[in-house]
Amino acid sequence: MSAKQQLGAVKRRTEQWWRPDERVVRTRVAEGLVLPALPPRGRSSGLNGTGSVWAVTMVKNEADIIATTLRHLLEQEVDGILVADNGSTDDTRVIIEDLASSAPVFLADDREPAFFQGQKMTRLSHWARRAGAAWVIPFDADELWFAKSQTVGAFLRQSPASIVRASIFNVAPLGTGARVGDDAGWVMGRQASWWKKVAFRPHPFMAVAMGNHEVDRPGRPVDGLGIAHLPYRSLAQMASKLRAGAASLSDIPGSSGLHWRDLGSLSDEDLRQVWSDLLAGDAGERVQWLPEGDLEPVDVFSWSSWGSDVPLYAQEAVTTR
Incomplete structure (x- = not known):
């Protein structure tokens, strides 16, 4: 990376650091996000000594x-995972x-109810950096990350890039009987x-930007990874997700999260209709993150690498014609 890129990143972060609104959010996040102790460096040195890959997330x-x-x-050969639990009321924390009792999974307490996702994920990513991460994967609980013909960890360890983009393919259930882990009952849109x-x-x-869609750091992004995204898995899960999302945005001004604010305000009856429309493929533009393009029956839970013939990025589409 060039000195100009480095200076640009420093300048942007310095300007953001001193903005009054950013300082208020940063203080709230710092006070509310309680991080675990850093692991010994020997536990985060990476597989085969090739540099560690860490994943970070916030869940509820x-x-x-x-x-x-x-x-x-x-x-997928990720060396460590940092999970910030935002006051879950189900069994998420217990799980x-x-x-964590038998795997390199580390638990943080997120006591700040507002959905300051960018600032929180940035803080989690810096924890991973201090833990020795050579790569950071900021993920959501409903995302399964893949590389083509190898694990995500192996792909990143051999990549010379600084930023790797992941294409998102939305996955939805075919009916009310589909459960996470089932080898049937799920379809993926073949359009990213x-x-x-x-x-x-x-x-x-x-x-890290809101939604984990971008990161501000020196380096040119390249493509190479794919995500099977499962945002809607049952009526109860969808209703809980939408309402929790709307509540977490109530303290955040502006138009961010309009999708959550809109659907999260619906009645139980209206949400049942949304779920019915979703299963029928007739949810319309009001519901985001639906499968796009032709539908492909998939068993994403058994994939060890990208298991579809859909190209992960444009260059691959050209070379595989």
Whole structure:
């Protein structure tokens, strides 16, 4: 990376640091996000001494999928996972603690109710940097990350890039009987979402953007990873997710999270209709993160690498014609 890029990142972060609104949010996040002690460097040195890959996330009430997601990341040769629990009222925290007893999973307490996602994920990413991370994957509990023909960890360790983008493919249940982990009952849209997520090499002046779609740090992004995204898994889960999302945005001014604010305010009856429309493929534009393009039956829970013939990025689409 050039000296100009380095200076640009420093300048942006310094300007942001001193903004009054940013300072208020940063203080609230620092006071509310209680991080665990850093692990000994020997536990985060990376597989085969090739540099460690860490994943970080913030979760709330994801008991139906969090164990699947964390185990998947460990199978993808991620060296450590930092999970910030935002006051879950289901079994999410118990599940994380159980995994942490036998795997390199670390639990943070997120006591700040507002959805300051960018600032929180930035703080978690800096913890991973201090733990010795050579790469950071900021993920959500409903995301399964993949690389083509190898694990995500192996892909990142051999990548010369500073930022790797991940294409998002939305997955939805075919009916009310589908459960997380089932080998049938799920379909994936064969068209990637317009949005992407990023994994990146940590940097002292990095800042993760809202939604984990971008990171401000020197370096040009490259493509290479894919995500099977499962945002809606049952009526109860969808209603809980939407209402919790709306509540966490109530303290945040502006138009961010309009999707959550809109659907999270619906009555139980209206949400049942949204769920029915979703299963029928007739949810419309009001519901975001639905499968796009032709639908492909998938068993994403058994994939060890990207298991579809859908290209992960444009260059691959050209070379595989």
